[in-house]
Amino acid sequence: MENTHTDKNFEQKLKQLQDDLIKMSEIVEKQIEIAVNVIKTKDSQDAQLTQNLDEQVDVAERDVRDLSFEIMTLHRPVASDLRLVFTALKVSKELERMGDHSRNLAKRAISISSSFDDELIEQMYSLGKNVQSMVNQVLDSFFKKDELKAKTSWNQDAEIDKEYKSLLKNLIERMHNKETSVVDEGTKPILIAKSLERIGDHATNIAEEVIFNITGHYIDLKKSDFE
């Protein structure tokens, strides 16, 4: 922001709010990156790390919430300041959910047997990588106030849904064919894929908040949340 507040205290808190969000985003990005790698490595220490990071994410969300509340109570923000506080609250909630999903998927990934099909692992990993890149893009668009980038990442979700569906189809086909290594894992691979797809949905929600933060309007195109 070019011009600064006459009220330095208010200015400082808005800056703090942005910093808190950046910090929170960085933790969640790291969490997702690690969780996606665990799909391949099955490293249980890394899986534990996503759990530890999740605790930090919860604390960060609380910080954002408390500071937003304080700003609203004491400074009554309007216009761009109000939109920032509003966006911060909503984005932090989405980030927190993304964190939960990455923690859960990492936990499931390490319990998948090493005899599980490599092609399916590759497919899950690739879905994970695409989700990760979407998340990075959307957060970048938030901090750079880049409307175009937010829209681009918003559109990426359709690709992710497609990939998710084709992975599910593949999994189900193999279960039909009674491939034991797949059947033995039960719903685990499906739930991992579902977690990744949900992270994509939360990233889409963030893209919508970013567009609101910049333009004051929500994007018109609405997609079903439950596909």
Next chain:
Amino acid sequence: MVEQVNSFAIKTKNVSVHYGNKMAIDDVTINFTKNDVTSLIGPSGCGKSTFLRCLNRMNDVIDSCKVQGEFLLNGVTDIYGDSIQVETLREKIGMVFQKPNPFPKSIFENVAYGPKIHGLASTQSELNDIVMESLNRAGLYDEVKDRMDDIATGLSGGQQQRLCIARAIAIRPEIILMDEPCSALDPIATARIEELINELRENYTIIIVTHSMSQASRISQRTAFFHLGKLIEHGDTSKIFTKPDKEQTNDYITGRFG
């Protein structure tokens, strides 16, 4: 959207105002919708009061003041034209000032004065009715009904301001102009006036200058932001306070001055 002539209480076009050589309002065009409260906001000295005073020709008495531009009442009557007398104009467009300024007379006389000189009542009982109704509308009747003959200057600041509003209402205006009507009042008296403004909106068009942005956001449907004599932005209050079009407006209302 097709704008109906009748949907605007006042239309103005290319208004410029000078005090001697000094420009105070610079080419302002703005229309005021009927039965809306419009807030005029902006930093001190940006011309809010000057502009407001143009609307019922209060600037006429200032010799150095030169007003240019178009002013139409209800879309047809030229406010500065020959078809309307200044006295008639001020009947239609009333005004409430920053400092409550009751006459040093009784409460009753303060409200009755206008209707009397404008010949709005032909009998004493009609006059009584107008006074009572006006005090009622201004939310003051219950507080003063037992002491109508007391001197008005003995009322509290908030009561005095409501009395001035009753006095303005008594001459049955269509439009009420208010110039920072709450700036001399405490928060409770202010809240009372704000509530009153909201009620009056049903019957009157209100244009109010306020230095309080939170007041503008609470009471008005439309907000106009002035800066250095220019109208920077005018629109729905909810839009101005969530996503104004102009960066300058955003800076001002978020407290990023200068």
